[in-house]
């Protein structure tokens with residue numbers, strides 16, 4: 001494999017990830033409090049002069065791969081504020097994720113990068129519990145951008161109360177024996193606590209699942225898992241709901257998940273598509 005191809009593959013692999021933090025640190029390297037920003041991969045992912053990669057806290061910006069609207073603008077905004085500048089890193093309980101990336105808030109030129117991106121409409125509030133920060137300033141910045149229909153708020157995928165941030169239609173291994181390996185993650189992009197009672201999620205072949213009454217605070221995500229299990233409703237950790245299906249729901253080649261609120265309004269819709277030969 002050529003270096004270029006390898007680089008593209010490697011970056012593609014971690015850029016698409018929006019997983020909340022793993023609970024264990026894979027690396028024990030000390031986390032720098034200040035460092036120069038050496039490069040910016042996308043709006044919420046950058047590399048420090050120490051070689052550490054940083055996943056920015058409190059915001060999720062559109063992906064570059066596959067390309068999402070305003071992904072390039074988000075990257076350019078992060079570059080403009082932080083590239084070659086000294087960054088102050090702000091950590092929570094978990095300093096590194098399962099990939100060894102630092103999970104940190106970033107301040108450059110006296111500005112909070114997350115609030116800056118939210119103000120520009122180049123991302124949405126994205127809280128990974130436990131998080132001690134009062135989300136008020138984040139939600140206010142998001143609300144200003146939404147009201148002005150800036151950036152992502154002008155696009156179809158951000159008109160409802162929820163936005164899908166990932167779609168794992170193909171479970172690890174054989175989906176039939178790993179039904180809970182299929183899941184989606186949806187973020188509450190409104191400024192209010194939302195009760196999912198009466199919400200429905202459907203697939204392309206017309207199967208429909210009604211969600212339980214679970215409260216999702218603004219900025220929190222809910223992991224929607226295909227199989228059976230006990231819902232995790234506490235906002236102090238990742239909120240999880242189980243659709244209770246005995247068999248896989250999402251087609252590994254092509255499917256579309258659509259989330260409806262209790263009035264039948266579409267909150268968001270997301271396509272999963274795999275190119276190439278069928279995989280189990």
Ligand SMILES: [Ca+2]
Pocket residue numbers: 169170171175182248249250251252
């Ligand atoms: Ca599947």
Ligand SMILES: [Ca+2]
Pocket residue numbers: 170171172173174175280
């Ligand atoms: Ca599979």
